[in-house]
Amino acid sequence: MIPYQLQGSPLVSRRKEDPTDGRRVPEQGRDPATSGHGQGLKTEPCFQRDPLLSSPGTSLVSQLLSHTVVSRSLDPCTLFPSSRPVGLPQGYELGAPPAEGAQALALPRTRAPAPVPGAGDREPLSDEHLRAKRARVESIIQGMSLPPTPQAPGTGVEGGVGQDREKGSEMSWEGRRKPRVPQPQRGAGVAGRGAPGRGSPHAAGCQQLKEQLCVLEQQLRWLQERFSQVCDPGDAAQPLGGAELAGKAGDRPGRDVAAAACRPHKAAPWGSSPGADGPEGMQEDEGTQEDTGGLPSVARVLSQALKHELAGVTSRVVDSVLTSMWPKAAGHLLQQHPGPGVAARGEHFPAGKCRKPLAKSSPVGALGSPPPEAASLPSGNSLGPHGSSFSPTAVRNPHQAPGVGYTLGSAVPSAQEGRLLGQLLGYGHWGSPPVPQRCPPEAPDPHWGAPRLRPSAVRQQRCPLGPCSLSRPPGAAACWLSLTPRRTQEALTPGHLKKAKLMFFFTRYPSSALLRSYFLDVQFSRCITSQLIKWFSNFREFYYIQVEKFARQALLEGVADAGALRVSRDSELFRALNMHYNKGNDFQVPGRFLEVASLTLREFFSAVRAGKDADPSWKKPIYKIISKLDSHIPEVFKAVGCSQELLRS
DNA sequence: GGTCAGCCTG
DNA sequence: CAGGCTGACC
Numbered sequence: 051m052i053p054y055q056l057q058g059s060p061l062v063s064r065r066k067e068d069p070t071d072g073r074r075v076p077e078q079g080r081d082p083a084t085s086g087h088g089q090g091l092k093t094e095p096c097f098q099r100d101p102l103l104s105s106p107g108t109s110l111v112s113q114l115l116s117h118t119v120v121s122r123s124l125d126p127c128t129l130f131p132s133s134r135p136v137g138l139p140q141g142y143e144l145g146a147p148p149a150e151g152a153q154a155l156a157l158p159r160t161r162a163p164a165p166v167p168g169a170g171d172r173e174p175l176s177d178e179h180l181r182a183k184r185a186r187v188e189s190i191i192q193g194m195s196l197p198p199t200p201q202a203p204g205t206g207v208e209g210g211v212g213q214d215r216e217k218g219s220e221m222s223w224e225g226r227r228k229p230r231v232p233q234p235q236r237g238a239g240v241a242g243r244g245a246p247g248r249g250s251p252h253a254a255g256c257q258q259l260k261e262q263l264c265v266l267e268q269q270l271r272w273l274q275e276r277f278s279q280v281c282d283p284g285d286a287a288q289p290l291g292g293a294e295l296a297g298k299a300g301d302r303p304g305r306d307v308a309a310a311a312c313r314p315h316k317a318a319p320w321g322s323s324p325g326a327d328g329p330e331g332m333q334e335d336e337g338t339q340e341d342t343g344g345l346p347s348v349a350r351v352l353s354q355a356l357k358h359e360l361a362g363v364t365s366r367v368v369d370s371v372l373t374s375m376w377p378k379a380a381g382h383l384l385q386q387h388p389g390p391g392v393a394a395r396g397e398h399f400p401a402g403k404c405r406k407p408l409a410k411s412s413p414v415g416a417l418g419s420p421p422p423e424a425a426s427l428p429s430g431n432s433l434g435p436h437g438s439s440f441s442p443t444a445v446r447n448p449h450q451a452p453g454v455g456y457t458l459g460s461a462v463p464s465a466q467e468g469r470l471l472g473q474l475l476g477y478g479h480w481g482s483p484p485v486p487q488r489c490p491p492e493a494p495d496p497h498w499g500a501p502r503l504r505p506s507a508v509r510q511q512r513c514p515l516g517p518c519s520l521s522r523p524p525g526a527a528a529c530w531l532s533l534t535p536r537r538t539q540e541a542l543t544p545g546h547l548k549k550a551k552l553m554f555f556f557t558r559y560p561s562s563a564l565l566r567s568y569f570l571d572v573q574f575s576r577c578i579t580s581q582l583i584k585w586f587s588n589f590r591e592f593y594y595i596q597v598e599k600f601a602r603q604a605l606l607e608g609v610a611d612a613g614a615l616r617v618s619r620d621s622e623l624f625r626a627l628n629m630h631y632n633k634g635n636d637f638q639v640p641g642r643f644l645e646v647a648s649l650t651l652r653e654f655f656s657a658v659r660a661g662k663d664a665d666p667s668w669k670k671p672i673y674k675i676i677s678k679l680d681s682h683i684p685e686v687f688k689a690v691g692c693s694q695e696l697l698r699s
Numbered sequence: 700g701g702t703c704a705g706c707c708t709g
Numbered sequence: 710c711a712g713g714c715t716g717a718c719c
Contacts, residue, residue, distance in 0.1 A: 547710090559704095576702095580702090580703085581711090583703075583704085584710085584711075584712090585710080587703090587704065587705070588710060588711085590704090590705085591705075591706080669705095673704095673705090
């Protein structure tokens with residue numbers, strides 16, 4: 051093929067005469083969330099509910115009362131026939147439900163709404179009466195689940211119950227997400243009470259969990275006994291107790307959690323394991339509660355209520371243990387687990403590419419000057435289409451000193467770790483620990499901490515749209531400003547550029563939302579987004595110029611059938627494109643891109659042949675077609691550290 | 700007016 | 710590749 055000469059090309063000869071050329075073409079293919087007004091900049095997707103937090107957010111009272119059968123079954127007067135507040139013993143071993151709890155129990159007397167008409171009217175199941183009863187029961191149960199504020203030392207569990215309760219009704223995942231943020235102190239207080247040994251963190255965590263569950267079990271047992279005592283056996287026969295209640299209450303969310311949490315304690319003397327298994331478990335409860343001589347229905351309700359609370363507490367305990375241990379666990383993961391999307395790597399990256407997302411990820415110390423061995427590493431020799439690209443044994447570059455290069459020095463790995471953690475936990479962008487990389491305890495020396503960027507890379511950091519820091523949250527302003535001269539986490543690096551180029555093989559018109567989701571190690575701002583978009587705009591520009599060039603060349607060569615035009619890996623066009631986007635040829639260009647390029651080539655060919663290039667906006671239809679051919683970008687591109695890793699190739 | 704895509708230039 | 714510029718869109 052003879053390289054097509056640009057002389058005479060409309061692209062060259064026609065300047066500023068077709069201002070509408072191609073305008074807004076890709077609109078249809080763009081993400082509506084990002085087209086215009088930068089909506090994507092303001093919304094942060096990727097919030098995901100933490101699967102580990104299975105505790106339902108609704109309060110047990112509302113759940114209880116949501117079942118009419120339950121409410122009908124609960125007769126506070128039966129529970130407390132003496133109408134006297136039932137205090138709880140102060141000497142409770144785990145920090146007794148104190149006077150506050152007793153007061154809460156007394157609340158029903160004053161809070162009960164809708165005084166029953168005709169005081170003393172004990173007509174069973176009258177609506178007003180039932181409402182009063184419901185109110186009382188509600189208050190009673192609330193009181194039972196109130197946190198014993200004067201907590202006994204080391205009983206963080208109750209606190210957890212209280213927190214759950216006070217948040218439970220209105221709070222969604224977000225309120226409960228906080229504890230998930232690693233909180234060493236809290237973790238030590240709640241989950242670390244068992245003085246974990248030097249063994250594995252998991253073992254220690256399990257032990258702590260066991261201890262916490264034992265504590266909860268004791269609490270539940272005690273509460274069960276108290277209820278057995280206060281309930282009048284004479285009123286035991288409630289018409290709507292039993293099976294109906296069981297069927298309803300057993301469906302509540304959280305039951306499974308409670309059941310799971312309590313299974314190890316089936317020996318509990320106060321009944322079968324709370325929440326024994328499935329709906330039938332309620333029947334089992336009924337049977338065992340005969341031993342207590344209490345009210346089966348009331349006991350069941352209480353049992354369910356307590357189970358629910360236990361579920362919440364269990365979730366929190368598990369949460370605490372995991373969050374307190376997770377950093378190390380995540381560290382292990384980093385060494386043993388390639389990270390998200392690794393399975394997809396083999397297709398496109400040769401061995402050693404884009405692996406080991408974070409831990410030691412290094413810094414862009416070698417920015418712009420990749421070591422010789424790194425440069426020769428891929429060279430397209432290992433483009434095995436399905437070979438495993440993740441090579442844990444790959445030799446690392448000894449020249450890449452950890453901690454050198456990225457501005458924030460040692461803070462970088464932890465930040466990336468946090469991001470991976472965020473990914474693992476499904477937090478998404480904002481869920482990752484946000485601050486450390488911006489405000490490291492010890493700010494590195496700006497001189498050695500400054501990134502070694504090529505001049506072009508340095509230029510990239512300039513924000514054409516003004517000071518990027520304007521988009522900073524106010525709280526971080528001071529810290530942000532102090533780090534501004536040496537921030538690199540918020541700047542795109544050559545590694546990011548290379549990554550973007552490779553991504554271009556999959557998407558020509560990425561939305562800003564997509565970019566955000568694939569550049570997780572970048573602190574996005576208006577500036578960064580614009581820069582990335584600009585990159586892809588430049589990529590497109592080059593792409594279309596190349597394709598048009600070869601289309602015209604084919605026309606000059608006398609190609610008659612557009613269908614005969616095909617872009618293969620041997621074609622000059624592919625070489626040109628590959629040289630631009632995949633210079634090191636260390637990436638297996640997806641076949642889909644060849645198809646897209648072929649189609650683009652044919653479209654240009656046909657358009658030129660038809661003389662459509664006389665129209666100033668003759669490319670517009672082509673852009674429109676191509677904009678719809680974006681394909682999904684492999685998850686591997688989301689891997690943290692991928693950008694840095696790509697730099698080495 | 701803000702944002703973005705595309706064109707053009709250096 | 711970045712920046713300026715323009716037009717289109719919201």
